[in-house]
Amino acid sequence: xxxxxxxxxxxxxxxxxISDNQAEQFVIYYDELIKTNEMVNLTRITDFEEVVDKHFIxxxxxxxxxxxxxxxxxxxxxxxxxxxxxxxxxxxxxxxxTLLDSxxxxxxxxxxxxxxxxxxxxxxxxxxxxxxAKTDEYREVYDISVSRAVSNLSVLCxxxxxxxxxxxxxxxxxxxxxxxxxxxxxxxxxxxxxxxDETKVFNICDDKVQRSLIIIKKVEKTEKKYPRRAGIPSxxxx
Numbered sequence: 001x002x003x004x005x006x007x008x009x010x011x012x013x014x015x016x017x018i019s020d021n022q023a024e025q026f027v028i029y030y031d032e033l034i035k036t037n038e039m040v041n042l043t044r045i046t047d048f049e050e051v052v053d054k055h056f057i058x059x060x061x062x063x064x065x066x067x068x069x070x071x072x073x074x075x076x077x078x079x080x081x082x083x084x085x086x087x088x089x090x091x092x093x094x095x096x097x098t099l100l101d102s103x104x105x106x107x108x109x110x111x112x113x114x115x116x117x118x119x120x121x122x123x124x125x126x127x128x129x130x131x132x133a134k135t136d137e138y139r140e141v142y143d144i145s146v147s148r149a150v151s152n153l154s155v156l157c158x159x160x161x162x163x164x165x166x167x168x169x170x171x172x173x174x175x176x177x178x179x180x181x182x183x184x185x186x187x188x189x190x191x192x193x194x195x196x197d198e199t200k201v202f203n204i205c206d207d208k209v210q211r212s213l214i215i216i217k218k219v220e221k222t223e224k225k226y227p228r229r230a231g232i233p234s235x236x237x238x
Contacts, residue, residue, distance in 0.1 A: 003027045007052055014057050014204070015064065018091065025090050025117050026056055032113050033081060040105045042081040053205045059084030059148070060091055062171060062213060065200055066144065068092040075100060075142045077129050077160045078149035082110050084173055085146055089119055098142070100125040100132060130227045133162040140165045140221065148173040153185040153214065154237035158227045161192040164218040170194060176201060176210025188238035193220035 001009075004023040011018045018026075030051055037043060045054055068074075068088060075098040076085035082099065089097050099122065101107055107124045114122045125132055132138045145160040145168070153172055160170045174181065178199065189195060197217040203210050227233055 003030070003048065006049070007056070010052050010057060011060070014061065016057070016060055016091070022090055026052070026087070028116055029056070029082075029086070029090070029113065032109070032116060036109045040109060042106065042109065050205075054209070055081075055083050056087050058173070058204055058211055059087040061200075061202055061204075061211070062146070062173075063088060063091055065198075065213065065215070066169065066171070068095055070094070071096065072143035073141060074098070074144045074146065075138070075163050077145060077147040077156075077163070078102070078151075079110070080106055080148070082113065084148045086110070086113070086117075086119075088146075089122070090117065093119060096121045096123075098123045098125060098138075100127070100129060102126070102128055128230050129159040129163075130230045130233070133159070133227050138163060140218075143168045145170045146173070147171075151234065152237060153178075153181045154188040155233045157185055157188045157192055157194060157216070158233040158238060161189075161194050161216070161218060162222045162227055164194075166193070166218050166221060168218050169197065170216045170218065172214045172216070174212045174214055176212055178212045178214060182214060184237075189216060191223075191238050192226055193218055193222045195219050 004027050007023045007026045071094050073096045077100050079099040079101050104126045107126050142163045145163045147156050164170050194216045197215045200213040
């Protein structure tokens with residue numbers, strides 16, 4: 001089976017329909033990811049079928065629960081190789097996407113990738129989440145903030161919630177076992193102006209891997225003192 005047909009089949013098995021062109025974009029994404037990964041550490045997962053399941057489909061699962069059909073503003077904090085937001089952008093090219101990462105080599109990869117995929121309205125930010133969140137240009141202007149980073153949820157909330165406008169959402173991608181981490185983050189949610197909206201648990205890799213989406217709604221503006229300066233959120237979580 002050709003890569004394109006395999007990708008279409010796997011998405012369909014996850015109840016996500018994609019076009020031939022979108023499937024071809026994912027093939028290009030995979031090829032560019034593997035080629036660049038030889039020079040820049042982007043992912044430890046390199047097997048084609050694993051990348052499709054554990055990166056592409058895992059990232060795209062959010063479109064089943066959040067409406068991306070409007071021209072909304074989305075920011076991906078600590079985007080790395082573009083997960084989860086670039087797969088979402090492939091499915092909904094209408095969104096305005098900001099990719100933020102502290103490593104410029106990753107952003108150079110994403111810049112070239114987005115050009116190859118023909119994705120427009122993508123902004124690249126090189127730096128720390130704590131710094132850009134302090135500026136009027138980026139603070140509380142996004143409809144959705146997403147992060148697939150491995151940091152503790154309390155820390156991620158301090159990094160990500162300040163970017164979200166009141167009424168918007170921060171979505172954290174986590175493993176299937178999230179309950180204790182979520183419970184320990186309730187204090188930070190209250191301080192930062194967020195509240196738990198819902199959690200979604202799903203399976204990938206033919207039900208062998210469980211994943212979860214923690215969807216947090218921004219209900220109040222975040223105090224200007226947050227996020228704290230670089231290094232403090234991870235050392236002293238709220």
